[in-house]
Amino acid sequence: xxxxxxxxxxxxxxxxxxxxxxxxxxxxxxxxxxxxxxxxxxxxxxxxxxxxxxxxxxxxxxxxxxxxxxxxxxxxxxxxxxxxxxxxxxxxxxxxxxxxxxxxxx
Amino acid sequence: xxxxxxxxxxxxxxxxxxxxxxxxxxxxxxxxxxxxxxxxxxxxxxxxxxxxxxxxxxxxxxxxxxxxxxxxxxxxxxxxxxxxxxxxxxxxxxxxxxxxxxxxxxxxxxxxxxxxxxxxx
Numbered sequence: 676x677x678x679x680x681x682x683x684x685x686x687x688x689x690x691x692x693x694x695x696x697x698x699x700x701x702x703x704x705x706x707x708x709x710x711x712x713x714x715x716x717x718x719x720x721x722x723x724x725x726x727x728x729x730x731x732x733x734x735x736x737x738x739x740x741x742x743x744x745x746x747x748x749x750x751x752x753x754x755x756x757x758x759x760x761x762x763x764x765x766x767x768x769x770x771x772x773x774x775x776x777x778x779x780x781x
Numbered sequence: 782x783x784x785x786x787x788x789x790x791x792x793x794x795x796x797x798x799x800x801x802x803x804x805x806x807x808x809x810x811x812x813x814x815x816x817x818x819x820x821x822x823x824x825x826x827x828x829x830x831x832x833x834x835x836x837x838x839x840x841x842x843x844x845x846x847x848x849x850x851x852x853x854x855x856x857x858x859x860x861x862x863x864x865x866x867x868x869x870x871x872x873x874x875x876x877x878x879x880x881x882x883x884x885x886x887x888x889x890x891x892x893x894x895x896x897x898x899x900x901x902x
Contacts (some may be wrong), residue, residue: 718892
């Protein structure tokens, strides 16, 4: 099975900071990679699909990129509403989520 | 833009069964692949099962194969998850999720609010 290693598992940042979260796949998954945001007690929300496509209605400060088996979610300028947990998810042959990254206020 | 509403969760003893439902509204349910995703208390997301738009194909997480069955009734706009031989480790919030039509790669663009399943004696 393909393993998704997400890092870091948590981070502390301030409003206005640039934040980068990474997912590494254990083998090639092409660009079969999506990113989600989840706030406590709520269902996840799709941010980025196919590694770099911005979901409709998602602010442009969110972006995704890919380099081989490494995938990155970037928040260009962290806003108060962005403090949440972020998950990557692949769908190459099967489906699985990364372990999550909790973004907390510094 | 539509919504998904899960039901059927509850407290059940190990080894017993439970059926979850997910009622869809506001969109053409029969066009979309559908999935179940779960989240154990305090843990991350775990994909559980998928069914294609016409019911032609299903797939499951290895740990639920042979115990869980996903199905759908497009006439009733409803997705189901039949869960048999439940174990303590199946305790989680279960979400139904819709696969986006914008991409072939199963991105979940709509989620229900979740229903809690607790397996305990």
